[in-house]
Amino acid sequence: MSKLKTPIIYNSKFSMSSFITKQKLNYFLFFLILTSFLLNFNPLQAQNYTNKIKVVLDAGHGGKDSGTMGNKLKEKDIVLDVTLKVGALLENRKDVNVVYTRKTDEFIGLKERADIANKGKADLFVSIHCNGVGSPSPRGFETFVFGIARTKDNLETARRENQSIYYEDDYEITYSNYNPNSPESILTYTLIQEEYLDQSFLLSNYIQTNVIGNLKQKDRGVKQDNFLVLRETYMPSILIELGFLTNQIDSNYLKAEKGKNEMAQQIVNAIVEFKENINIVDLNQEVANIKKEQEDKIEDEGIDDGIIFKVQIAAGTNKLELKPYNFRGLDLLSREFDGKFYRYFYTSTHDYLKAEEHLKLAKEKGFTSAFIVAFDTQLDKKISVRKAVKAKLN
Numbered sequence: 001m002s003k004l005k006t007p008i009i010y011n012s013k014f015s016m017s018s019f020i021t022k023q024k025l026n027y028f029l030f031f032l033i034l035t036s037f038l039l040n041f042n043p044l045q046a047q048n049y050t051n052k053i054k055v056v057l058d059a060g061h062g063g064k065d066s067g068t069m070g071n072k073l074k075e076k077d078i079v080l081d082v083t084l085k086v087g088a089l090l091e092n093r094k095d096v097n098v099v100y101t102r103k104t105d106e107f108i109g110l111k112e113r114a115d116i117a118n119k120g121k122a123d124l125f126v127s128i129h130c131n132g133v134g135s136p137s138p139r140g141f142e143t144f145v146f147g148i149a150r151t152k153d154n155l156e157t158a159r160r161e162n163q164s165i166y167y168e169d170d171y172e173i174t175y176s177n178y179n180p181n182s183p184e185s186i187l188t189y190t191l192i193q194e195e196y197l198d199q200s201f202l203l204s205n206y207i208q209t210n211v212i213g214n215l216k217q218k219d220r221g222v223k224q225d226n227f228l229v230l231r232e233t234y235m236p237s238i239l240i241e242l243g244f245l246t247n248q249i250d251s252n253y254l255k256a257e258k259g260k261n262e263m264a265q266q267i268v269n270a271i272v273e274f275k276e277n278i279n280i281v282d283l284n285q286e287v288a289n290i291k292k293e294q295e296d297k298i299e300d301e302g303i304d305d306g307i308i309f310k311v312q313i314a315a316g317t318n319k320l321e322l323k324p325y326n327f328r329g330l331d332l333l334s335r336e337f338d339g340k341f342y343r344y345f346y347t348s349t350h351d352y353l354k355a356e357e358h359l360k361l362a363k364e365k366g367f368t369s370a371f372i373v374a375f376d377t378q379l380d381k382k383i384s385v386r387k388a389v390k391a392k393l394n
Contacts, residue, residue: 049123049278054097055090055271056117058127058229059083063107068132070246071255075130076105078254082242083128085264090271114232124203124271125237127229130245130254137246140218141211143204144239145197146231147224198287199236199278205290206270207240215262217243217253222290240267306378307388309355310334310345313367317341328365345373352389 059080061067067075084103090096099120101113117125131142204222212219220241230237242263243250253259313327319342320326322333332347346367347358355372362370374388375381 049275052095052097053123053275054099054120055124055126056099056101056120056122057083057087057090058101058113058117058125060127060129060229061107062102062105065107068130068245070132070137070244071248071251073130073245073251073255075132075245078130078242078245078260079128080105082254082260082264082267085260086126086128086267089264089268093272095275096271110228111232113229117233117235117237122233122235124274125230125233125235126203126267126271127227127237127239128267129239129241130243131241131250132244132246137244138220139244139247139250140220141208141215141243142220142223142241143208144223144225144227144230144241145200145204146227146237147197196234196236198284200238201287201290202278203236203270203274204238205286206273207238207267210266210270210273211263214266221293306376307383308348308350308375308377309352309385309388310348310373310375311355311358311362311370312343312373313346313362313370314344315341320344328367330362330365346370352385 059076059082061076062080063076065076067079069075080102083100087098087100090098099116099122101116102108113127114125131138201222208219208222211217227239230239243254245251245254254263313330317340319337320335322335322344324331324333327333327344327346330346334345334348336343336345346362349355349358352372359370359372372385374383374385376383376388
């Protein structure tokens with residue numbers, strides 16, 4: 001895989017001292033976008049699944065953008081074949097109206113794809129892609145909803161798919177307010193997507209469960225990441241990665257008509273299952289289960305880049321027992337001694353945004369002077385939070 005380019009429009013500096021100010025700016029921008037959004041949005045357009053629904057099928061890449069390549073296969077060709085097969089099956093149903101972002105080998109910009117769904121008042125947006133990395137290549141099937149990358153693995157997938165913007169004219173202007181590598185830059189869009197996030201999770205889970213259970217593919221799970229093609233869709237939206245073209249097993253399966261037909265059928269079955277169940281399932285419980293499975297999968301995979309964040313809640317000369325009653329009910333505690341002071345920390349995480357949540361809880365418990373610290377476990381030393389966040393994004 002070729003080295004990813006860094007957009008010249010982005011400022012890569014991440015100033016932690018201005019993080020709160022940037023958050024406030026993002027919230028202001030959010031309300032401006034939300035106001036425009038509400039003026040043009042019918043809240044019922046993506047909520048009624050009892051009658052006929054409109055599904056937008058998006059075959060990734062196309063034309064001058066081949067996408068990933070491996071084992072003499074091009075992503076744009078495989079995903080178009082599968083997308084057309086999904087569409088043909090759905091078109092046989094009287095309760096589904098199908099719209100395609102492309103039906104031929106043509107290039108369509110990422111924002112234009114979302115616009116097709118929004119202007120067409122679609123009920124679902126399904127974007128279909130293939131994975132690909134260098135050797136040795138992993139394999140497996142995964143689905144994504146919009147959000148913040150939880151692992152470097154996920155971030156790499158989003159970066160690769162987002163590279164399509166470089167084929168667009170004036171991409172510096174079109175995407176000037178969006179840095180796919182920066183958590184703070186997607187806060188606005190995350191807030192907009194929250195209305196549909198649970199439904200997106202549910203649809204992703206139906207597809208993931210069907211494909212893994214019936215086709216015995218390797219399960220890479222339901223994940224979140226900041227895909228440009230998903231950020232501006234105003235309906236439940238997901239992105240599917242059918243498999244790795246750079247993996248011989250996956251590529252052999254996906255180039256065969258049998259494999260493509262089977263994939264298409266399971267995706268269709270899941271969309272129908274979603275339509276029939278969305279109005280009766282307990283979304284809160286279903287999504288809680290999916291997210292728990294996602295957390296367990298990340299933990300089981302042992303993904304660790306060596307950088308962790310903790311919340312320092314206290315420091316002093318006294319050595320306190322690490323018990324909740326000594327720390328206003330907080331648990332998951334740790335302690336270190338620097339030769340002069342004992343420093344006490346609340347929990348640890350690889351996710352900076354999760355650390356922000358931990359900090360908020362610590363302050364609510366009365367530790368008003370608490371702050372986030374970062375450690376590089378591979379070097380066994382404390383590092384600046386700014387350096388740690390930049391490392392996460394690189």
